[in-house]
Each structure stands twice: as structure tokens, then as C-alpha cells.
Amino acid sequence: xxxxxxxxxxxxxxxxxxxxxxxxxxxxxxxxxxxxxxxxxxxxxxxxxxxxxxxxxxxxxxxxxxxxxxxxxxxxxxxxxxxxxxxxxxxxxxxxxxxxxxxxxxxxxxxxxxxxxxxxxxxxxxxxxxxxxxxxxxxxxxxxxxxxxxxxxxxxxxxxxxxxxxxxxxxxxxxxxxxxxxxxxxxxxxxxxxxxxxxxxxxxxxxxxxxxxxxxxxxxxxxxxxxxxxxxxxxxxxxxxxxxxxxxxxxxxxx
Ligand code: NAP
Numbered sequence: 001x002x003x004x005x006x007x008x009x010x011x012x013x014x015x016x017x018x019x020x021x022x023x024x025x026x027x028x029x030x031x032x033x034x035x036x037x038x039x040x041x042x043x044x045x046x047x048x049x050x051x052x053x054x055x056x057x058x059x060x061x062x063x064x065x066x067x068x069x070x071x072x073x074x075x076x077x078x079x080x081x082x083x084x085x086x087x088x089x090x091x092x093x094x095x096x097x098x099x100x101x102x103x104x105x106x107x108x109x110x111x112x113x114x115x116x117x118x119x120x121x122x123x124x125x126x127x128x129x130x131x132x133x134x135x136x137x138x139x140x141x142x143x144x145x146x147x148x149x150x151x152x153x154x155x156x157x158x159x160x161x162x163x164x165x166x167x168x169x170x171x172x173x174x175x176x177x178x179x180x181x182x183x184x185x186x187x188x189x190x191x192x193x194x195x196x197x198x199x200x201x202x203x204x205x206x207x208x209x210x211x212x213x214x215x216x217x218x219x220x221x222x223x224x225x226x227x228x229x230x231x232x233x234x235x236x237x238x239x240x241x242x243x244x245x246x247x248x249x250x251x252x253x254x255x
Contacts, residue, residue: 004237006033007029007034007234007235010087011036011037011079012035012087012090013037014036014037014090015092015093016040016066016092017047017050020196020223021146021191021194024226025092026054027227028224028228031055037079038050038059039062039064039066039075040062041066048061062078066093066124067123072126072130073130076130080134090230091123091124091143091146095116095119096198100158113160116163116164117160120168128175132179139183142184142185142186142234143184144234146191146230149190149249168188169245177243180242185239187238187241187242187246189245190248193252194220195220195223203220215249216252220250229246233246
């Protein structure tokens with residue numbers, strides 16, 4: 001294994017790691033020697049399945065709703081209690097809900113905005129705060145946030161989602177500047193479509209073909225491809241990439 005991609009002795013917290021991209025990220029770190037704290041919201045069966053598939057030992061499962069600030073505090077406390085330190089945080093937990101303005105009631109609209117911003121943006125902000133406090137004390141760390149192409153391209157049926165991810169990009173860049181003097185580096189990955197539960201209903205049949213054709217590769221990304229980029233960003237040697245937003249959209253939306 002490339003020494004830079006060897007995470008033996010390092011600890012990682014991945015939010016939303018029971019399924020999809022988070023699961024692939026957890027597997028990729030464990031395969032490279034890290035101990036992984038797997039966060040999930042409620043799907044214990046999926047979280048246990050992921051945990052059972054991890055290489056190595058010493059991993060942990062942490063149920064917590066990242067939209068709940070007290071649960072985020074407890075999640076970080078128990079990670080540090082068990083691991084002793086936290087080298088890498090991956091803010092991956094996220095939700096996508098359709099709430100088109102043209103056909104939503106005001107109530108539906110308000111609910112979608114609150115849930116989406118609380119989970120995708122404030123959840124990540126609070127997790128960064130709590131992890132950041134530990135990383136300041138231990139003298140460094142790396143944070144990777146999973147954003148979306150939707151931050152740039154627009155999300156006509158889910159404007160709260162696009163706004164949450166644009167907010168995440170801005171937050172990551174602000175904190176990259178604030179924390180670099182303390183040896184804490186912050187990166188963002190902005191995928192286009194990825195083949196997971198979140199995208200499943202949009203990838204079926206003919207409408208799925210239209211989605212795949214958005215990329216000149218005529219396909220969507222795999223979760224493993226996103227995970228590989230996250231592992232790369234978490235490796236030593238990427239310090240000068242801090243503050244960057246890496247577009248992973250198969251050239252479907254170039255800016
Ligand atoms: P997914 O298959 O729907 O999985 C979502 C994961 O997040 C699950 O582990 C879920 O836990 C967890 N989660 C959801 N809400 C949570 C909360 N409040 N607290 C803690 N965990 C929570 O989604 P995915 O496609 O892997 O997406 C992962 C990230 O990539 C998201 O931030 C998403 O916005 C982003 N992304 C996805 C795509 C795509 O096309 N799939 C494209 C661009 C960006 P449970 O299993 O317990 O419910």
C-alpha cells in the first residue's frame with residue numbers, strides 16, 4: 001500500500017455511514033488500517049451490516065441524529081472516549097427531499113427547508129465545531145465535507161438541498177481559512193449523481209438514462225469513486241488543497 005494512503009493508527013468518524021457513500025468511505029478507511037466510528041441515524045440493521053464488512057478491528061457504531069445538537073456532542077464525546085483522539089472527520093450524512101415551489105403547500109415547504117438545513121448544513125456545522133475543539137487540542141486534523149453539484153447547478157425541485165450544499169461549501173472555505181494555522185485542513189467533495197438509495201428512484205428507466213447522459217461517461221458515479229477521493233484528501237500531502245471544493249460529476253457540469 002502507498003505509505004501516504006496507509007491510515008494505520010488513525011481514527012475516523014464518518015457520519016451517515018450505514019449506507020451509500022458513507023458506507024463506502026468507512027470501508028475504504030478500514031481497508032487502509034484506520035479505526036472507524038460509524039454514525040447512522042436509525043437504520044441499525046444497515047449500520048451493523050456495514051460494521052461487519054469493515055476490515056480490521058476496534059471500530060464503533062454511533063447512533064445519532066446530526067440535526068440534534070446534543071446528540072452531536074454525545075457522538076463526539078463517545079468517539080474520543082473510545083478512540084482517544086480523532087484524526088479525520090467526514091461529514092457525509094445528508095437528506096434530499098423534493099419540495100417544488102409550484103406544487104408544495106407552505107407547510108410542506110417549511111418542513112422541507114427546516115429538515116434539510118438542520119441536517120445537511122447545521123448538522124455538519126455542529127459536528128465540525130465539536131470535532132474542531134478536539135482537533136485544536138490535539139494539534140491537528142482533517143475534515144472532509146460531502147457537498148453536491150446541486151450547490152452550483154441549481155436544484156429546481158429541492159431548493160433547500162441546493163442551498164444547504166452551497167452553504168456547506170462556504171462554511172468549509174471559511175473554516176479552512178480559520179483552522180489552517182492550527183494544522184486542521186478542510187476539504188469539500190461535490191459529487192454529481194451517485195448510485196445509492198438517495199438517487200435510486202431517479203436512476204430507474206428512461207429518466208435514469210437522461211440522468212446518465214448528463215455525463216460524457218454515460219453513467220453516474222459509484223460510491224467507491226467518491227470514497228477514493230475522500231481517502232486521498234485525508235492523506236498527508238494534501239495540506240495545500242485546504243479550502244478546495246472538488247467537483248466529482250463526470251464532467252456533467254463544468255465551472
Ligand atoms: P443515502 O444512501 O440516502 O444514505 C444516507 C446516509 O445518511 C444514511 O447512512 C443515513 O442513516 C444517514 N443520515 C441521514 N440523515 C441523517 C441524520 N439526520 N443523522 C445521521 N445520519 C443521517 O445517501 P447517499 O447518496 O449515500 O448520500 C450521502 C451524502 O452524499 C449526502 O450528504 C448527499 O447529499 C451527498 N450526495 C449524494 C448524491 C447522490 O446522487 N447519491 C449526489 C451528491 C451528493 P440511516 O441509514 O440510519 O438512515
